[in-house]
Amino acid sequence: MADTQKTxxxxxxxxxxxxxxxxxxxxxxxxxxxxxxxTDQNIRNELVLNQRWxxxxxxxxxxxxxxxxxxxxxxxxNVARNKNxxxxxxxxxxxxxxxxxxxxxxxxxxxxxxxxxxxxxxNGSIMGGLQGSLKYVDNFGIQILIYVMLAWGLNIVVGLxxxxxxxxxxxxxxxxxSYALLxxxxxxxxxxxxxxxxxxxxxxxxxxxxxxxRLRGDYLAIVTLAFGEIIRLVLINWTVVTKGTxxxxxxxxxxxxxxxxxxxxxxxxALLGLPNSGVYYKIFLYYLIxxxxxxxxxxxxxxxxxxxxxxxxxLREDEIACRSLGINTTTTKLTAFATGAMxxxxxxxxxxxxxxxxxxxxxxxxxxxIILAIVVLGGMGSLVGIAIAAAxxxxxxxxxxxxxxxxxxxxxxxxxxxxxxxxxxxxMIVVMVWKPRGFVGNREPSAFLHKRKMVSSxxxxxxxx
Amino acid sequence: MVSEVHNNPAAILRVERxxxxxxxxxxxxxxxxxxxxxxxxxxxxxxxxxxxxVFNCITGFYKPTEGMLTMTRQNGEEYxxxxxADFVITKKAKVARTFQNIRLFSGLTVLENLLVAQxxxxxxxxGFTVLGLLGFPTYKKAAADAIExxxxxxxxxxxxxxxxxxxxxxxxxxxxxxxxARAMCTDPELLCLDEPAAGLNARxxxxxxxxxxxxxxxxxxxxxxxxxxxxxxxxxxxxVVVLEYGTKISDGTPESVKNDPKVIAAYLGVEDxxxxxxxxQAEAAGVDDITAAxxxxxxxALHEIEEAHPEMAPTALIPATGTPKAKRARTAVAGAPxxxxxxxxxxxxxxxxxxxxxxxxxxxxxxISNALPExxxxxADKLILIQGIGPVNERKLNEHGIFHFDQIAAWKKADIIxxxxxxxxxxxxxxxxxxxxxxxxxxxGRTPAPRKxxxxx
Numbered sequence: 001m002a003d004t005q006k007t008x009x010x011x012x013x014x015x016x017x018x019x020x021x022x023x024x025x026x027x028x029x030x031x032x033x034x035x036x037x038x039t040d041q042n043i044r045n046e047l048v049l050n051q052r053w054x055x056x057x058x059x060x061x062x063x064x065x066x067x068x069x070x071x072x073x074x075x076x077x078n079v080a081r082n083k084n085x086x087x088x089x090x091x092x093x094x095x096x097x098x099x100x101x102x103x104x105x106x107x108x109x110x111x112x113x114x115x116x117x118x119x120x121x122x123n124g125s126i127m128g129g130l131q132g133s134l135k136y137v138d139n140f141g142i143q144i145l146i147y148v149m150l151a152w153g154l155n156i157v158v159g160l161x162x163x164x165x166x167x168x169x170x171x172x173x174x175x176x177x178s179y180a181l182l183x184x185x186x187x188x189x190x191x192x193x194x195x196x197x198x199x200x201x202x203x204x205x206x207x208x209x210x211x212x213x214r215l216r217g218d219y220l221a222i223v224t225l226a227f228g229e230i231i232r233l234v235l236i237n238w239t240v241v242t243k244g245t246x247x248x249x250x251x252x253x254x255x256x257x258x259x260x261x262x263x264x265x266x267x268x269x270a271l272l273g274l275p276n277s278g279v280y281y282k283i284f285l286y287y288l289i290x291x292x293x294x295x296x297x298x299x300x301x302x303x304x305x306x307x308x309x310x311x312x313x314x315l316r317e318d319e320i321a322c323r324s325l326g327i328n329t330t331t332t333k334l335t336a337f338a339t340g341a342m343x344x345x346x347x348x349x350x351x352x353x354x355x356x357x358x359x360x361x362x363x364x365x366x367x368x369x370i371i372l373a374i375v376v377l378g379g380m381g382s383l384v385g386i387a388i389a390a391a392x393x394x395x396x397x398x399x400x401x402x403x404x405x406x407x408x409x410x411x412x413x414x415x416x417x418x419x420x421x422x423x424x425x426x427x428m429i430v431v432m433v434w435k436p437r438g439f440v441g442n443r444e445p446s447a448f449l450h451k452r453k454m455v456s457s458x459x460x461x462x463x464x465x
Numbered sequence: 466m467v468s469e470v471h472n473n474p475a476a477i478l479r480v481e482r483x484x485x486x487x488x489x490x491x492x493x494x495x496x497x498x499x500x501x502x503x504x505x506x507x508x509x510x511x512x513x514x515x516x517x518x519v520f521n522c523i524t525g526f527y528k529p530t531e532g533m534l535t536m537t538r539q540n541g542e543e544y545x546x547x548x549x550a551d552f553v554i555t556k557k558a559k560v561a562r563t564f565q566n567i568r569l570f571s572g573l574t575v576l577e578n579l580l581v582a583q584x585x586x587x588x589x590x591x592g593f594t595v596l597g598l599l600g601f602p603t604y605k606k607a608a609a610d611a612i613e614x615x616x617x618x619x620x621x622x623x624x625x626x627x628x629x630x631x632x633x634x635x636x637x638x639x640x641x642x643x644x645x646a647r648a649m650c651t652d653p654e655l656l657c658l659d660e661p662a663a664g665l666n667a668r669x670x671x672x673x674x675x676x677x678x679x680x681x682x683x684x685x686x687x688x689x690x691x692x693x694x695x696x697x698x699x700x701x702x703x704x705v706v707v708l709e710y711g712t713k714i715s716d717g718t719p720e721s722v723k724n725d726p727k728v729i730a731a732y733l734g735v736e737d738x739x740x741x742x743x744x745x746q747a748e749a750a751g752v753d754d755i756t757a758a759x760x761x762x763x764x765x766a767l768h769e770i771e772e773a774h775p776e777m778a779p780t781a782l783i784p785a786t787g788t789p790k791a792k793r794a795r796t797a798v799a800g801a802p803x804x805x806x807x808x809x810x811x812x813x814x815x816x817x818x819x820x821x822x823x824x825x826x827x828x829x830x831x832x833i834s835n836a837l838p839e840x841x842x843x844x845a846d847k848l849i850l851i852q853g854i855g856p857v858n859e860r861k862l863n864e865h866g867i868f869h870f871d872q873i874a875a876w877k878k879a880d881i882i883x884x885x886x887x888x889x890x891x892x893x894x895x896x897x898x899x900x901x902x903x904x905x906x907x908x909x910g911r912t913p914a915p916r917k918x919x920x921x922x
Binding site: 311316326 | 591
């Protein structure tokens with residue numbers, strides 16, 4: 001027994017040495033001319049040949065040693081791990097997965113305070129903590145949550161009902177401009193305009209829905225894309241109302257049931273006797289968007305257990321079968337469009353209140369594409385997966401701004417945020433290869449008789465529009 | 466006919482003067498029939514007869530070009546189905562259907578599939594979602610009732626244990642049963658089943674029979690069914706309507722339909738007039754002005770019929786096989802059962818064990834000059850490698866003593882004519898240059914070529 005093990009071990013070792021040498025030889029052949037020599041111009045404009053044997057040796061060594069380590073240690077270790085732990089891992093994962101939404105929710109609810117706490121400890125003063133937390137609450141927290149909400153809203157249309165909507169940002173724009181225009185012209189408050197923005201967006205959803213309901217798949221996608229562009233072009237060109245590309249500025253901020261977040265004596269800070277800081281408004285906005293996003297999630301979860309939610313999913317699976325069961329697919333599609341659009345409208349009015357300024361530039365097609373990418377990456381229909389995807393994609397691009405050390409590597413004129421779309425694309429490719437149905441591809445059934453079992457992604461369909 | 470249908474109060478569905486045209490193609494032509502309440506009505510016919518089109522008209526997926534479809538519900542309400550949208554037909558007129566190619570919601574669980582079917586009553590009890598969203602108790606109760614109803618049907622179709630599995634994960638037979646149960650969950654009064662036994666094995670088919678009889682007897686639902694499986698049709702249906710080329714050719718009890726010569730002819734895929742002619746000729750036995758070759762062919766045709774459908778006993782209709790019968794019986798008869806009823810659809814009927822009829826001395830002269838009694842070396846060439854010869858024709862050629870490429874290559878004009886007669890081709894052999902192809906293939910000799918699969922659909 002020990003003998004066979006030993007020979008097995010030795011044969012792996014011998015194989016690894018052989019492969020390592022082969023890899024080194026290959027690297028030598030490949031890089032000797034590319035890396036080993038370099039032509040430079042000297043001061044007299046003559047071409048000189050520099051020899052870089054040291055660098056070449058590093059390349060060859062890395063290739064040879066890397067291959068050796070891979071074959072000798074990493075591959076056997078991986079195989080053994082997979083063999084031993086398959087059963088155990090599955091069980092562990094499922095318990096982790098079960099509690100994941102709760103952990104995530106707890107983290108979201110305490111996030112601003114955690115940030116302030118950590119930064120206070122780091123800076124040594126409460127004021128420093130408060131001011132430092134601005135960036136993290138606003139750029140990360142609020143920004144990510146807006147996209148989480150938008151993606152959850154779009155998830156109703158794309159993930160549940162299977163209608164590919166490339167113009168979702170139109171509803172976002174309708175919500176934002178509803179709030180911006182009505183509050184600047186009529187002075188209506190945020191709390192009144194928030195539901196109104198949602199209703200307006202839903203009406204637009206129905207208006208879009210009617211003509212496009214006959215279309216399926218690619219055709220639907222194209223028409224929704226066009227609709228998104230139409231809305232944006234109207235916003236640009238209807239200058240009398242929208243002020244065109246200048247946008248609408250000076251939009252009223254949201255208030256906490258009438259208490260404004262202003263520095264004056266009637267402001268929030270003064271009333272509570274807190275030191276003056278802009279961070280309260282940001283924290284308020286954070287909880288507001290968190291509430292709106294959770295409302296979206298709650299409604300989605302509830303709707304999935306309603307007949308309408310099941311009809312949406314059935315529509316995604318097979319429209320003809322739906323009709324044969326007496327389901328009016330027209331109204332079912334319309335409700336999906338309207339519900340999704342409504343949440344887009346909520347998010348839009350929040351966006352306007354947060355920015356204090358809206359312009360058509362915020363509602364370009366790229367936004368629609370990003371929201372759709374988040375839904376697809378997260379796993380269509382899965383709320384948790386979509387939230388993770390939004391955190392990774394939006395948080396990731398925000399994080400790129402913070403990576404100062406990249407400048408030290410790539411030079412001072414390197415601006416990492418310019419590469420965010422590149423990284424976005426790369427991340428999408430990686431995720432789609434690694435998990436073709438998104439982070440969470442499994443579907444949770446809406447009802448069960450004996451036991452709630454996840455439905456594997458191999459059975460669910462993406463819908464045909 | 467129409468008035469007779471009209472006066473019958475027992476009919477749940479009356480189909481009157483139904484026509485459906487797709488451009489120039491007439492899929493259904495002036496069809497009249499009725500389905501009785503509380504009975505199982507079978508709609509049969511060869512492929513392409515327009516059965517599924519009739520279903521699609523009844524369930525609103527097609528709008529008929531002409532005609533009237535009257536559904537009379539138990540409470541006396543009458544619905545004109547041709548004027549209603551498909552989902553309204555299920556919702557109001559209470560007609561449910563299944564599909565030839567199963568259309569389950571594969572990503573939903575078995576239970577959810579049955580809950581989706583109860584969409585309309587649940588929608589009402591949830592106050593169009595608003596009350597349900599707010600958690601009103603009416604919806605909770607309705608939801609629990611819906612699950613109970615689903616459980617009832619799951620028990621009926623033996624799928625309670627798999628209620629929480631995705632529907633796409635079920636074996637084929639279970640998916641068929643689930644589709645029926647799903648249709649039943651819409652509380653239909655008329656259940657339209659499009660080939661429910663397709664793809665089922667004998668045991669599953671028997672279970673299906675029992676399920677359908679249960680549905681009829683316990684719920685009083687009338688059933689209209691399209692089926693190719695004769696064991697299902699003959700065993701459970703109370704009434705059979707036979708279609709061919711969009712027209713009704715027979716209508717009555719399974720017994721009477723079974724013995725209708727027109728049905729036999731249609732179901733074997735022969736043009737009526739030929740078989741009628743064949744039968745008339747047979748009855749007037751003795752008239753003889755045909756060649757020996759045709760004689761052989763008609764004998765074979767009868768063998769084929771006999772083998773394919775023993776229960777129909779065509780020999781009873783046509784006495785004394787072997788005597789000259791038909792003036793012009795083309796060999797379409799011989800190849801018809803295999804050619805016109807696709808494999809898998811004719812599963813119910815016993816497939817004939819084909820023993821090639823070796824030409825006897827008497828008939829040899831009339832057929833092909835270089836026919837062989839059996840392939841040389843016991844192994845025939847793959848004649849289907851020739852463009853234009855499919856498996857059916859290959860078999861026919863084998864039956865007539867043609868086994869090798871060089872035989873075809875050596876055909877003379879008379880041989881071609883003889884071959885065309887029994888293959889029912891005119892000019893095709895020359896057009897497709899079988900001889901040239903055969904010569905080439907014979908030259909290439911025994912080099913193995915990839916098997917042609919196109920012909921054996």
